[in-house]
Amino acid sequence: MALTPTSYIVLGLLERAGEATPYDLKQLVAGSVGNFWSVPHSQLYAEPERLADAGYLSERREPGGRRRRLYSLTQRGRDALATWRAEPTRDLPELRDPGLLKLFFGADQQALAAVRREAHRAKLAEYEARRQLDAGERPRGPWHTLDAGIAHEREWVRFWTALADERPPAEESR
Amino acid sequence: MALTPTSYIVLGLLERAGEATPYDLKQLVAGSVGNFWSVPHSQLYAEPERLADAGYLSERREPGGRRRRLYSLTQRGRDALATWRAEPTRDLPELRDPGLLKLFFGADQQALAAVRREAHRAKLAEYEARRQLDAGERPRGPWHTLDAGIAHEREWVRFWTALADERPPAEESR
DNA sequence: CCTATCATGTAATCCGTTACATGATTAT
DNA sequence: ATAATCATGTAACGGATTACATGATAGG
Numbered sequence: 517m518a519l520t521p522t523s524y525i526v527l528g529l530l531e532r533a534g535e536a537t538p539y540d541l542k543q544l545v546a547g548s549v550g551n552f553w554s555v556p557h558s559q560l561y562a563e564p565e566r567l568a569d570a571g572y573l574s575e576r577r578e579p580g581g582r583r584r585r586l587y588s589l590t591q592r593g594r595d596a597l598a599t600w601r602a603e604p605t606r607d608l609p610e611l612r613d614p615g616l617l618k619l620f621f622g623a624d625q626q627a628l629a630a631v632r633r634e635a636h637r638a639k640l641a642e643y644e645a646r647r648q649l650d651a652g653e654r655p656r657g658p659w660h661t662l663d664a665g666i667a668h669e670r671e672w673v674r675f676w677t678a679l680a681d682e683r684p685p686a687e688e689s690r
Numbered sequence: 691m692a693l694t695p696t697s698y699i700v701l702g703l704l705e706r707a708g709e710a711t712p713y714d715l716k717q718l719v720a721g722s723v724g725n726f727w728s729v730p731h732s733q734l735y736a737e738p739e740r741l742a743d744a745g746y747l748s749e750r751r752e753p754g755g756r757r758r759r760l761y762s763l764t765q766r767g768r769d770a771l772a773t774w775r776a777e778p779t780r781d782l783p784e785l786r787d788p789g790l791l792k793l794f795f796g797a798d799q800q801a802l803a804a805v806r807r808e809a810h811r812a813k814l815a816e817y818e819a820r821r822q823l824d825a826g827e828r829p830r831g832p833w834h835t836l837d838a839g840i841a842h843e844r845e846w847v848r849f850w851t852a853l854a855d856e857r858p859p860a861e862e863s864r
Numbered sequence: 865c866c867t868a869t870c871a872t873g874t875a876a877t878c879c880g881t882t883a884c885a886t887g888a889t890t891a892t
Numbered sequence: 893a894t895a896a897t898c899a900t901g902t903a904a905c906g907g908a909t910t911a912c913a914t915g916a917t918a919g920g
Contacts, residue, residue, distance in 0.1 A: 520907075521791060528795035539872060549794055552785040556909060561873065563907090582872080582915095601797045604805035605788045608813055611726040613783040616838055617695060620723055620831045621702035623775045631778035639782055657794045664790055664849050671845050675838050694879075713900060730881060735901065737879090756887095756900080 517570045519596060522555055526563050527572065527589065527597040535588040538564060548658055551643070552665055572596055619679075629680035633673055640669035691744045693770060696729055700737050701746065701763065701771040709762040712738060722832055725817070726839055746770055793853075803854035807847055814843035 519527075529544045530536060536544070541560040555563075564587045567573045572593035577583045589597070615632045619625065643666045653659050693701075703718045704710060710718070715734040729737075738761045741747045746767035751757045763771070789806045793799070817840045827833050 521786075521788065522907080524791065524795065531795075537872090542872095549791070552787065552790055554784060557872090558874080558910085559908065566907095584872080597795070601792055601795055604797070604802045605792065606805060606809040607788045608809055609785060609787040610728060611783060611839060611842060612695075612786075613726065613838070614695065614779045614781045616726055616835050617698065617723070618775055618779065620835045621698065621705075621771070621775055622829060622831055623778070625830075625834075628778045631780060635780040635782055655796060656799075657796050660799075660853065661790050661794045664787075665785060667845050667849060668785060668842060671841050675841060679834065696879080711900090716900090731900090732882085732902080733880065740879095758900080 517566060519572075519600070521553065522559055522563050523567060523572075524597065524600055525549055525553065525555060526560070526567060526587075527593055527600075530573065530587060530589050531594070531597060535586050537584045537586055539584070549661075552661055567593065615676075625679050625682070629676040633676040633680055636669050636672040636676065640666065640673060643669060691740060693746075693774070695727065696733055696737050697741060697746075698771065698774055699723055699727065699729060700734070700741060700761075701767055701774075704747065704761060704763050705768070705771060709760050711758045711760055713758070723835075726835055741767070789850075799853050799856070803850040807850035807854055810843050810846040810850065814840065814847060817843060 525545065526541065529541055529549075533540060533544060538557070538560045541564070542557045545555050545560070564573055564575070564585070568575045568587065572590060573587045574590050576586050578586060615628060618628055643662060647659075647662055647666065650659055650662065699719065700715065703715055703723075707714060707718065712731070712734045715738070716731045719729050719734070738747055738749070738759070742749045742761065746764060747761045748764050750760050752760060789802060792802055817836060821833075821836055821840065824833055824836065
């Protein structure tokens with residue numbers, strides 16, 4: 517089995533949580549790493565099962581009640597996480613922005629830019645509010661990722677604002 | 691059948707090309723939209739077939755030789771593309787940066803930042819070189835997307851440079 | 865009491881990645 | 893000639909999205 521980014525998200529969250537159910541993982545993702553790398557909740561049921569099959573996690577059941585599954589890292593899981601974390605990667609992300617795709621293929625610049633500027637402004641405000649709360653947080657990793665998110669949202673706002681304000685040249689026929 | 695971003699990439703490229711084989715599409719993607727939204731070449735065989743089945747494309751075969759498949763837009767395809775293009779979207783992209791994921795989960799700040807700064811610098815240089823070539827290009831859409839790419843690469847360089855230069859506070863144990 | 869939302873999970877589908885393959889050019 | 897790269901395509905697998913489902917809790 518090859519470990520995917522989703523795998524490392526599960527491993528990384530379990531390192532912090534110690535032991536967690538898929539539902540716990542869902543909550544943890546939502547408040548943190550989900551801001552820049554979301555994982556649908558069904559994956560948080562499937563992925564720990566795969567990881568447990570491959571020996572990276574151990575699984576036990578709640579004694580009473582719903583008998584929910586509780587996962588935690590095995591030594592193998594801890595090692596895999598440490599190895600991954602120690603190896604920097606050169607893989608770059610793509611923008612994969614749906615709005616950029618429309619722009620590329622000839623969408624109306626003004627209309628598109630106006631909508632997207634607002635959407636990015638809203639996201640930016642959300643991030644900035646959160647940064648207030650997390651100001652002194654340790655470890656610093658999560659805080660820095662939030663900073664990255666803010667910087668890129670600002671860049672998007674700049675980008676779409678420039679397009680919205682630009683007197684568009686008469687577009688020739690395609 | 692629901693149309694995905696990949697679908698619209700195929701539709702959009704065919705609008706420009708008029709008629710193209712999957713291999714032609716591969717070439718077209720590589721030089722243009724692939725910079726911010728890549729599509730593996732096997733998808734460029736599968737997706738036109740799906741689109742043709744659903745009536746968005748017509749298909750004919752080369753008369754002689756390899757009898758390759760040539761796709762072109764039907765009226766239905768043209769309409770779908772126009773509708774998509776006319777409707778701005780509020781869907782925002784996620785960063786999904788593999789390096790950010792490592793940072794989030796505690797990777798060594800200096801080592802990671804040094805590697806990633808260089809990787810982004812290289813990408814930035816590539817984009818800037820391309821911008822020289824495309825300077826006066828019409829339509830403007832593709833040129834603007836290149837600009838977006840450059841802006842975000844610059845932001846990444848700034849971000850990782852700041853992390854590389856930061857005197858890291860003694861990290862407490864996790 | 866009723867209804868909405870949260871909590872919790874499973875199933876089906878399908879796109880996308882990866883691997884596999886082979887003929888045609890070009891370079892050495 | 894031989895190797896390498898380009899051109900061109902197919903097949904298999906698996907992760908991810910989406911839809912489906914149901915019990916619990918809280919608000920009105």
